[in-house]
Amino acid sequence: xxxxxxxxxxxxxxFTWINxxxxxGGAMLGTLIGVLPGLGPVATxxxxxxSIYALDAxxxxxxxxxxxxxxxxxxxxxxxxxxxxxxxxxVVTAIDGYAMARKGRAGAALxxxxxxxxxxxxxxxxxxxxxxxxxxxxxxxxxxxxxxxLMVLGLIGAVVLASGSLIxxxxxxxxxxxxxxxxxDVISGVPRYSFDIPELTDGIGxxxxxxxxFGFGEIIANLGRPAxxxxxxxxxxxxxxxxxxxxxxxxxxxxxxxxLGSILGVxxxxxxxxxxxxxxxxxxxxxxxxxxVPFGQGNIRGVAGPESANxxxxxxxxxxxxxxxxxxNAVMALMVGxxxxxxIQPGPQVMTSNPELFWGLIASMWVGNAMxxxxxxxxxxxxxxxxxxxxxxxxxxxxxxCCIGLYTLNNNNFDVYMxxxxxxxxxxxxxLHCEPAPLLLGFILGPMMEENLRRALLLSRGDWTxxxxxxxxxxxxxxxxxxIVVVTLPSIKxxxxxxxxxxEDPAA
Amino acid sequence: xxxKSERDFWAGLMFLLVGVAFAWxxxxxxxxxxxxxxxxxxxxxxxxxxxxxxxxxxFKALTIESEGxxxxxxxxxxxxxxxxxxVALFGVALPRLGLVITLPALVLISSWASDEFSxxxxxxxxxxxxxxxxxxxxxxxSLIIPxxxxxxxxSA
Numbered sequence: 089x090x091x092x093x094x095x096x097x098x099x100x101x102x103f104t105w106i107n108x109x110x111x112x113g114g115a116m117l118g119t120l121i122g123v124l125p126g127l128g129p130v131a132t133x134x135x136x137x138x139s140i141y142a143l144d145a146x147x148x149x150x151x152x153x154x155x156x157x158x159x160x161x162x163x164x165x166x167x168x169x170x171x172x173x174x175x176x177x178x179v180v181t182a183i184d185g186y187a188m189a190r191k192g193r194a195g196a197a198l199x200x201x202x203x204x205x206x207x208x209x210x211x212x213x214x215x216x217x218x219x220x221x222x223x224x225x226x227x228x229x230x231x232x233x234x235x236x237x238l239m240v241l242g243l244i245g246a247v248v249l250a251s252g253s254l255i256x257x258x259x260x261x262x263x264x265x266x267x268x269x270x271x272x273d274v275i276s277g278v279p280r281y282s283f284d285i286p287e288l289t290d291g292i293g294x295x296x297x298x299x300x301x302f303g304f305g306e307i308i309a310n311l312g313r314p315a316x317x318x319x320x321x322x323x324x325x326x327x328x329x330x331x332x333x334x335x336x337x338x339x340x341x342x343x344x345x346x347x348l349g350s351i352l353g354v355x356x357x358x359x360x361x362x363x364x365x366x367x368x369x370x371x372x373x374x375x376x377x378x379x380x381v382p383f384g385q386g387n388i389r390g391v392a393g394p395e396s397a398n399x400x401x402x403x404x405x406x407x408x409x410x411x412x413x414x415x416x417n418a419v420m421a422l423m424v425g426x427x428x429x430x431x432i433q434p435g436p437q438v439m440t441s442n443p444e445l446f447w448g449l450i451a452s453m454w455v456g457n458a459m460x461x462x463x464x465x466x467x468x469x470x471x472x473x474x475x476x477x478x479x480x481x482x483x484x485x486x487x488x489x490c491c492i493g494l495y496t497l498n499n500n501n502f503d504v505y506m507x508x509x510x511x512x513x514x515x516x517x518x519x520l521h522c523e524p525a526p527l528l529l530g531f532i533l534g535p536m537m538e539e540n541l542r543r544a545l546l547l548s549r550g551d552w553t554x555x556x557x558x559x560x561x562x563x564x565x566x567x568x569x570x571x572i573v574v575v576t577l578p579s580i581k582x583x584x585x586x587x588x589x590x591x592e593d594p595a596a
Numbered sequence: 597x598x599x600k601s602e603r604d605f606w607a608g609l610m611f612l613l614v615g616v617a618f619a620w621x622x623x624x625x626x627x628x629x630x631x632x633x634x635x636x637x638x639x640x641x642x643x644x645x646x647x648x649x650x651x652x653x654x655f656k657a658l659t660i661e662s663e664g665x666x667x668x669x670x671x672x673x674x675x676x677x678x679x680x681x682x683v684a685l686f687g688v689a690l691p692r693l694g695l696v697i698t699l700p701a702l703v704l705i706s707s708w709a710s711d712e713f714s715x716x717x718x719x720x721x722x723x724x725x726x727x728x729x730x731x732x733x734x735x736x737x738s739l740i741i742p743x744x745x746x747x748x749x750x751s752a
Contacts (some may be wrong), residue, residue: 304679
C-alpha cells in the first residue's frame, strides 16, 4: 500500500521530537494570536513569518501549518465568545455559537467546534494523502499552456467565490500580477520597473506586501473606526463537556460538514468559506430531532457543521498548493511564499524531490489538529483572558513584531520602508472597498504565469490559439469563462449578493 | 457629469492610472514578438487590461445609481500618519540606535494614535514588548538584530 508507506514516512518525520515541538509551537502561537479579536489567519501568519526565518524548510512549514490551524481555531473561539469571527469562514459559526454562549452554553459550543474540527482534520489529512499522488501525476502531464490556463482558472475561481464587485476583484488580481512584474526578467535578464533601486531588481518581497496591506493597513482601518463595545462571555464558560444529547445532535452534522468541506476545499478561492456557508445551509435545511433549538438561537448543529466543514476545507485547500504549486487562497499564497523563502520551488516536483517535507507536512497536519484539541479545550480559560486584551495594547505589539520581521527579512531597512508604502496602499484599498486577498494571489502567481505564457508562445511559434487547441488547456479556460458567465447572470448575481450580506462586517 | 458612486469612481481611476503607468513603463523594454515574447510583452498586456477594467469601473461609477452615493467617508489621518511614521522611524533608527531604544519608541509613538492613550499602560506595554522581543527573536530564534546603539561600541 503506497498510501500507508507514504503516511508512515510522513509520521516518521512528524514524530521526531524537534518537529513535534515546532508543530506544538506553531499551534500554540497561532491560537495565541488568532484568538486576539480582529486578527485573521492571513494577518497572523504574515506577522509570525519571522519565526521561521532561522528554521529548515520542513520544520518551517510544519510550524506554519500549525500556526494556520491554530489561527483558525482561535477565530472560531472569538466567533463563539464575542461574536467577532476571526475570518470569513467562521462568520456562520458566530450565528449559533454566539447564541449558545449567550445562553450559557459556550462550553458546549467550543467543544463541538473543537471536536468537530478535529474529526474533519483527520478525514482531511487522509483525503490529501490519497489524492495528492494522482494529482501530482496529472500535473506532470501539463505543458506551459496548460499551466497558464490552470492559473487563469485558479485566479478567476478565487474571485468568483469571494464577495464584492467582480470587476474590482479581477482588477486587484491584475494589480497583483503587475506588482509581480517588478523584478529582473528571468528570460532576458532586464531589470523591470526598478527605477535603478537595487533592492527592487530582486522583486518586492511578498512579506512586505502582506505585512503592509494586511498588517498596517488593517491597524489603521481599525483605529479609524470608533471603539466597539463587546460583550465577552467569560464567566459563563462552565461545563465544557457537551451533554449526551449534544453529541447525538452534533455528530451527523459533523459528518455532513466534513464531507462538504473536503470536496469544496479543493476548489480555488474561498474553499473553506464556501464550505462553511454550504454546511450551514445544509444543516438548516435538514430535519433535526423534534423539539430542538431553532437555528439562530443556539442550535449545536449550526456550530458543529460549519466548523467541521471549514476545517476540512482548510485541510484540503493544501491539495492544489502541494500538488500544482498553485495557491487557492491568500493563506496558501503565504505558504508558497514561505516555501520560496526556504528555497523550494512549489509544484508537482516537491513530492518526488522532497518526500520528507511533503509527507512530513501532511502527517503534521494531523498532529497539529490533535494538539489543538488538547491545547484548546483544557486551556480555554487562558484564551478567554486574551479576548479581554484591549486593542490599544494589542496593536503596538502587532506593529513591533511586524517591524522586527520586516527588518530581519534581509537585515535591511528597505523592506520596512516598502511596507510603509503598502500600508498607505492597504488603507486606500480598505477605503475604496477593494478586497486585497486577490492581489496577493496575483502577486505570487505573476512570475510563474508570465514564464509559462512566454514558454507556451515560444513553443507554438507565437500562435495564441495554442491555449484553445490543446484540449486540457481549452477545458480549463472554458471552465474559467463559464464561472464568470455564471456569476454575472442576473439571478445568481442577486443570490450571491444575499449570501455575502451577512458577511459584510468585521471579518478580516 | 455627476459621480454616482464615490468609492467605485476613485477605485476605477486608480486602476486606470496604474494600468496606463505600467503599460507606458513597459514601452522602454523590448516588446519582442508573439513568437519570441520580450520582457515588455506580459506587463504591457496586463497594464492595458487593468486600464480597461479601470475605465469600465469608472463608467459604472458615473452611470449606475448607488445607494447614497457610496461615499468614501472620513479618512483617519491621525492613525494613518502616526502609525506609518512610527514604522518608518523604526526603519531609520534600528541600525543606528538598536532595538533597546527603537522598539520602545515605536510603541510609544504608535500608541499615541489610539483615542484611549495612557502613559502608564503604554510604558508597561513597551517594557513587556522589548523583553518579549529579546527573548523570542534574539535569544530564541537567534536573528541578527542590532540590540544596542552603535555609539556604545557594539557592531551594527
